[in-house]
Amino acid sequence: MQDVPAAELLGMYSEIVYRLAYSRTQNRHDAEDITQDVFLKYIKSAPRFNCEEHRKAWLLKVTVNASKSLVTSAWVRRRANIDDAENMKVDFSQKNELYYTVIKLPQKYRIVVHLFYYEQLSVLQISELLNRKESTIKSQLFRARKMLRKLLEEEQYEL
Amino acid sequence: MNFKSKYKEYNESIVPDGKFINELADKMDCARTSQNKKITINKYVIYTAALFIIAGGLFFTLDRNNYLSEDMPIYEESSESNRFELKGGNVTEDKGITEKNYFSDNNWYNENTETADLPKVLASRLYDNTDMDKxxxxxxxxxxxxxxxxxxxxxxxxxxxxxxxxxxxxxxVSPVYYMAVFKNGDIVKFTVWNNCFxxxxxxNALYIIK
Structure with missing residues (x-):
């Protein structure tokens, strides 16, 4: 596949990468850091793809790994509490009630929920992307749904 | 109300800042240009190295042919002197990885250390490049x-x-698990909970980061 110019590539995938990073970090600055890392890595490693789906899968995988590294970094975790409070003030207007529900989910469930409900990936695709067993993804989805159901009880959401 | 559509709607509202994307596009263009330059330079380096290798190989072959044509002394493979050399020397005995190193959790600090001081001991060992491995x-x-x-x-x-x-x-909640492997074989597993415990x-103690 022919390589595409940076602006075009960002037009196609920046939102996907950014939203996935945001789903994991729930922080605008960290999501931007991850997005930048992913696209610069793309340029540096110049991977070859068979099709557009392949390119998307590569970007999702690298985003998951970059988010994981950032989230498990001691420094980020330490400052997360302080930043979240500031960040919430900035983004308040854009968040609906789901934000407050989703943020209550453990990080490992948030990413699975995002890939399943937003990216509409199958359990098998998610398991390949996250290097987890299919049964693990199934049980994580089950637990996430259970938590969401409890949290969204008053809103009468259909899961 | 459908969670899927509501979640999608919520995600559509999360968009990266336009200014950030424009700056990122510029950075990517710069990175791509320097990457291409690097590839060109690397190509030259590889070609030059290949030429040197071929030249070296030719030289070695020619030199070896000359060497083999000379009369060579003959040595018996299992001579006494060889056996003596094998026994001697400064070769240290490879004791291997002991079970004690890998499966014990309490030999990484001095037995006299107070429980309250263990985080400081761990911190100093983590900080020390000569001690810390992975x-x-x-x-x-x-x-x-x-x-x-x-x-x-x-x-x-x-x-x-x-x-x-x-x-x-x-x-x-929210545990992050760590496993520190030190150069002397000590392994310390510890967990950070709720970002601060x-x-x-x-x-047998719970510590808080103050």
């Missing part, structure tokens, strides 16, 4: 190949150094 990080209790960078280890070390025995406790495997 720090594995995971959100699950199983460790894969995710290793903390040197910078991250230093940051973590400064946090662990602040830990004190906790008077209070919270429900342990630390537990160390084999140590």
């Amino acid at each position: 720090l594995y990080v995971s959100e699950e209790e199983v460790f894969d190949d995710m290793i903390a960078s040197e910078e991250e280890i230093k940051e973590l070390s400064s946090l662990v150094n602040l830990a004190e025995v906790a008077d209070e406790s919270e429900e342990p 630390i537990t160390i495997n084999g140590v």
Whole structure:
């Protein structure tokens, strides 16, 4: 596949990468850091793809790994509490009630929920992307749904 | 109300800043240009190296042919002198990895150390490049190949150094598991909970980062 110019590539995938990073970090600055890392890595490693789906899968995988590294970094975790409070003030207007529900989910469930409900990936695709067993993804989805159901009880959401 | 559509709607509202994207596009263009330059330079380096290797190979072949044509002394393979050399020398005995090193959780600190001081001991060992080998990080209790960078280890070390025995406790959630492997074979597993509590495997105490 022919390589595409940076602006075009960002037009196609920046939102996907950014939203996935945001789903994991729930922080605008960290999501931007991850997005930048992913696209610069793309340029540096110049991977070859068979099709557009392949390119998307590569970007999702690298985003998951970059988010994981950032989230498990001691420094980020330490400052997360302080930043979240500031960040919430900035983004308040854009968040609906789901934000407050989703943020209550453990990080490992948030990413699975995002890939399943937003990216509409199958359990098998998610398991390949996250290097987890299919049964693990199934049980994580089950637990996430259970938590969401409890949290969204008053809103009468259909899961 | 459908969660899927509501979640999609919520996600559509999360968009990266336009200015950030424009700056990123510029950075990517710069990176691509320098990457292309690097590839061109690397090509030249590879060609030059290949030429040297071929020339060296030719020279060696010619030289070896000359050498083989000379009369060579003959040595018996299992001579006494050879056997003597094998027995002697400074070869140290390879004791291998002992079970004690790898499966014990309490030999990484001096037995006289107070429980309250253990985080400081751990922090100083994490900080010391000559002692620290690898720090594995995971959100699950199983460790894969995710290793903390040197910078991250230093940051973590400064946090662990602040830990004190906790008077209070919270429900342990959001764990991040760490496994520190030291150059002498010591392994210390510890967990950071709720971003501020630390537990160390084999140590019956809860510490708080103050």
